[in-house]
Amino acid sequence: MGLKEKLAEKKKQFEIQWKKLNKKKVFGSLGVVMALSAVVIYLALNPDTVSGISTKTSPSKELSSFPVPELKERYGFVYNYFDVSEGTIEKNEFLSVILDRYGVGAAQVDVLAKKLRQLPNRPTLRVGRDYTVLSDPETKEAEYFIYEPNAYRFFVYDLRDTMRVYEVEKEVEKKVVTNSGVIESSLWNAIVGNDMSFAIASKMEDALQWSVDFHHVQKGDRFRLYFEEDWIEGERVGVGKLIGAHYQADGNDYYAIRFKNDNYDGFFDPEGRPMKKAFLKSPVKYARISSAYNLRRFHPILKRTKPHYGTDYAAPRGTPILAVANGYIERIGRTRGNGNFIKIKHDKVYATQYLHMNGFAKGMKKGTRVTQGQTIGYVGSTGLATGPHVCFRFWKNGKQVDHRRQNLPPPDPIPESDMEQFGNIKDEIMGILQGLEFRNKPKEEEVLDTLQTTPNNRPL
Ligand SMILES: [Zn+2]
Missing domain, CATH: 3.10.450.350 (Nuclear Transport Factor 2; Chain: A,)
Incomplete structure (x- = not known):
């Protein structure tokens, strides 16, 4: 059905309802007219019994109690x-x-x-x-x-x-709101306990994941958020865009400022550097490190000391493995020790390797271009592995190093020409974030702004 027909259909539906409504309305007003006429006729016919009317049915009472559904x-x-x-x-x-x-x-x-x-x-x-x-x-x-x-x-x-x-x-009302939290037991409790939808947690994580290790949230960590909520028919149905976030852990402050213009759309730190670093912190979301890079590690299967040149991330079988940076597939295949593995070359200096995969993502072959965050395969336990995990190897100038100890190159900051625009937005967002108190209980609702969005009715 095209938009035109759709509108015609809507109109028709409206007309049908209107007719139904009017039928009753017409009937209703007809009833009132008839009742009034009856009273008038009654009065005309019985002019001496006026006092008697009020003791029976008063016409005014009849009118006011006429049921308006x-x-x-x-x-x-x-x-x-x-x-x-x-x-x-x-x-x-x-x-x-x-x-x-x-x-x-x-x-x-x-x-x-x-x-x-x-x-x-x-x-x-x-x-x-x-x-x-x-x-x-x-x-x-x-x-x-x-x-x-x-x-x-x-x-x-x-x-x-x-x-x-x-x-x-449906018509969505976008409310621009702020909220904050202090971690007592878990991030979930701090978010949901302060009357936020937990969906905002993953937005905060997405914005700050290159700076904050959300696998190790600590009691006492605090955060402040500036974001949009979606409301429909008076009910909160979801979260919209995150506009700004502040996370404080171990006395360090991490800010994410959303900045959008013709050239950029993303999160930046207060100095205008993209939050998104050249490398992701880990190749698997929500995984835990089961074995760190260690040159003197006792191998659980070989039962002898053997250097561990990677970082093991344990995760359920089938969990997506993400490319930690842009690059192209230099090697892909299977060996007895590595199981299914992929090696990505990022530039002249850096390469990363992912071992023990259950399988490869569609389209992965030698020479395939991959982008940061793209799924390249799935967690498994092929090769020498005791359980499902990904052994992540980080290569620098042809040597395997501990990626968690690298000072990785920072990405390019916002250029001078866009800095003034960014500065204004940053000041506004930081001002709002810094003006919020850290709370560990829900606050009274305070809406900064409400934007009505026109529903985009998709005709079928
Ligand atoms: Zn390993």
Whole structure:
């Protein structure tokens, strides 16, 4: 359905609702007129009984108590004119199973299924998500099935003779907010305990991951955040962009300032250097170091001292292994000791190697260009390995070194020409962050700004 048809459909729907509304309204006002006329006629016919009227039914009382139904509107429908039935998708509940309960026959569901198959991004009913069925109160026929795959959008299945499906994006209110936390037991508790969605934690990690080791968050670490929240119909449904973050650990301050102009869009430190370093701190997210670089290590399988030229990151089998920097694949293959491995050459000085992979990511072969953070393979235990982990080797000038002890080259800072613009934004963001107190309990809601976003209704 094109946008035009979509709009026409919306208009039609609105008109139908409007007609239904007016039918009742017209009927309602007609009722009032009739009641009033009756009183007038009654008074005209019985001019002596005026005092008697108030003891029976007062016309003014009749008027003021005339029931004006409160209109309940949702998904663009006036609920008052439907039988509304709400439910949650349960295990093994398919569209046909649900619709069958509302008298929609198999033949109709077949037509609907065919239409659904033509949709480029058709909805998949998932266990636990909500649906609503709107039926005609008189005929009891189900007219609409509405499915909400997430808080941001819903699908309307028009079950009337047209049998079509369309998607509607809801209007999102972006609230610009601040919050802070002090770590007592865990990052999770500090975030959720202070009434933030945990989704903001991963945004903070993404912004600061090159400076802060989030695998080793300590009690007493403190943070302040300046970010957007998504609100729909008065409920917080998610987090939007992170604008600024301050993390304090061991007396060190780490700031991430979001800066966007024609040339840049990313996080920078207060000096205008990109937060994103030339190398990621580790090739696996949320992994723990199970064995550090150690030239005098006792090998668990060989049972003798053998230098460990890498850093082992233990992670569940299948966890993505990421290229720590841009480069190209210099070697890829399998040996008895290394198992499946990849070696990436980054420049004249640096190369990195990843061992014991369960398998390689699609498209990996000798000469493939990879970018920082790209998945190159998956954690496994091929070769000489006791359990699933990635042995990460860091090569500098042809020698394997401990990457955690390297002073790696800093990336290029924002050029002089953009520094004034960056400086203004930095001052504003740092000012807001530094003005926040570190708290370990929720605060009163304080919204700095509210931006309405126009829903971008995708016609299907
Ligand atoms: Zn190793």
